[in-house]
Amino acid sequence: MAFTEEVIFAGFGGQGVLSMGRMVAYAGMLKGMNVSWLPSYGPEMRGGTANCNVIVSDGLIGSPVVADADTLIVMNRPSLDKFESWVRPGGKILVNSSLIDIKVTRDDVEAFYYPVNEVAAECGNLKAANMVMLGAYIKHRSFLEENDLLGAFLKVFGEAKKNLLPLNEKAVAAGATLV
Amino acid sequence: MEKMLMKGNEAVGAAAIKAGCKYFFGYPITPQNELPEYMSRELPKNGGTYLQAESEIGAINMVFGAAGAGARVMTSSSSPGIALKQEGISYLCGAELPCVIVNMSRSGPGLGGIQPAQGDYFQATRGGGNGDYYTPVYAPASIQETVDLVQEAFDVADTYRTPVIILGDGMIGQMMESVEFKDIQKRRLPQKDWALKEHVEKGSKKLINSLYIKPEEMEPHLQKIFGKYDVIKKEEVRYEKFNCEGADVVAVAYGTVSRIVRNAIKKLEEDGIKLGLIRPITLWPFPFEAFDEISPETKAFLSVEMSMGQMIDDVKIANAGRLPVEFYGRPGGIVPKPIEVVDKVKEILGGAK
Numbered sequence: 001m002a003f004t005e006e007v008i009f010a011g012f013g014g015q016g017v018l019s020m021g022r023m024v025a026y027a028g029m030l031k032g033m034n035v036s037w038l039p040s041y042g043p044e045m046r047g048g049t050a051n052c053n054v055i056v057s058d059g060l061i062g063s064p065v066v067a068d069a070d071t072l073i074v075m076n077r078p079s080l081d082k083f084e085s086w087v088r089p090g091g092k093i094l095v096n097s098s099l100i101d102i103k104v105t106r107d108d109v110e111a112f113y114y115p116v117n118e119v120a121a122e123c124g125n126l127k128a129a130n131m132v133m134l135g136a137y138i139k140h141r142s143f144l145e146e147n148d149l150l151g152a153f154l155k156v157f158g159e160a161k162k163n164l165l166p167l168n169e170k171a172v173a174a175g176a177t178l179v
Numbered sequence: 180m181e182k183m184l185m186k187g188n189e190a191v192g193a194a195a196i197k198a199g200c201k202y203f204f205g206y207p208i209t210p211q212n213e214l215p216e217y218m219s220r221e222l223p224k225n226g227g228t229y230l231q232a233e234s235e236i237g238a239i240n241m242v243f244g245a246a247g248a249g250a251r252v253m254t255s256s257s258s259p260g261i262a263l264k265q266e267g268i269s270y271l272c273g274a275e276l277p278c279v280i281v282n283m284s285r286s287g288p289g290l291g292g293i294q295p296a297q298g299d300y301f302q303a304t305r306g307g308g309n310g311d312y313y314t315p316v317y318a319p320a321s322i323q324e325t326v327d328l329v330q331e332a333f334d335v336a337d338t339y340r341t342p343v344i345i346l347g348d349g350m351i352g353q354m355m356e357s358v359e360f361k362d363i364q365k366r367r368l369p370q371k372d373w374a375l376k377e378h379v380e381k382g383s384k385k386l387i388n389s390l391y392i393k394p395e396e397m398e399p400h401l402q403k404i405f406g407k408y409d410v411i412k413k414e415e416v417r418y419e420k421f422n423c424e425g426a427d428v429v430a431v432a433y434g435t436v437s438r439i440v441r442n443a444i445k446k447l448e449e450d451g452i453k454l455g456l457i458r459p460i461t462l463w464p465f466p467f468e469a470f471d472e473i474s475p476e477t478k479a480f481l482s483v484e485m486s487m488g489q490m491i492d493d494v495k496i497a498n499a500g501r502l503p504v505e506f507y508g509r510p511g512g513i514v515p516k517p518i519e520v521v522d523k524v525k526e527i528l529g530g531a532k
Contacts, residue, residue, distance in 0.1 A: 022355065026184050029357045035184070037355035041210055042293050062441035064354050067516045155184070 011075025135175020239267030249374025269308025273389025277336035294512025418466035426455030
């Protein structure tokens, strides 16, 4: 069976949710896989929720819309409320427990809770919470390694952000130890 | 060249620059803003000029001017903005001026919404302006195909002296996929000896015009244009046929929707149902010949669209009364889920097989 991973990343604007998706898509592409990244767009993004769908596959990608996610990554509570039902049975939900004080209600999915804001703050910058979550994510879905993410980092953020690479490296590594 | 992850809107811009586009005139509208933004940044670096016009109408008439001077030129917009450009497109067709017009469509009528839709099929394929004309229309289904077709569109425009439309939608514009800028096979293009770009010898003149006041001049002008359309219909039809041999039902879908149908094909396979797909890549000329051979097992065609049903008219013409032609559509900015197509196919086949 061909490998396909369908992910929904969701949170509020400013949490780097779209960037998380781009990191995974870019890293997957650099590993030779087919990828798609589809953002939500429109007025709901301004101050509201942001989300994107990412598909990584070694086969052709049909619809870029993720309707039955293998993995859902939620960075704030409205995102969990909105997308909990979008995960396929047996799928995984990774929850930012720093900002989400409720539990996943479904019992046919696996839920994991990571206080990524606190971990990012310990790493030196709260803004790296998304990278902490990505570090945890790649431990759950083993098609990417830490180096793949860091390789994608400069592609997504540009050479100008090279000085932030050590921080993000630390954040990814810290996330990986949570799993 | 290495693979890059690019947004559809930006990929259109990059492909246009690679195709030698030197002028871009536009006006902002969601969901295509990354394209003019990209052109404003990149076109000047490549020896070109980007200009934000005062309106869509201004932009399309600037296209008329640049095309008349023989330059490769592009404009882009989304549905209501493309509606505003229709007068200009009609004039471009009348004056036989080559250009590429991109529509990253959204829902309508009116201002409608900003989410992806396919309600501009009639506008694109029937000529949204006045008079007798068509424009070639390409409907890419992936970012790579978008990149390839934009380059092709410039060549087709120059070959036939005609505007060419790239019809995407908000999803094609906003999504990112990996792209590679391959060297596409270049056509042998005719000289633009009609273009108003150099001094003309005394006593002779060049004229770019869509006004033919005498009917006995206007009629042969139209016959000449339609002679080109006959060649386009013969030479430029493009489509993809997938899984049609022995299919129970054959879906017809273009662009974004064709990708949803591909997921439905996989899901139906699990239930022992074979769904085929005819994917028009050119919407005009429509690939009527793709419908010539129908497997005896096929019970119906199913037109799947993000509209209330527009392409279905062409499917009915292509079908010529042989099979039932069914429809499934989600208009207004809703992207259908694969399971909806699966259910519709099962309904056509009379419940569980």
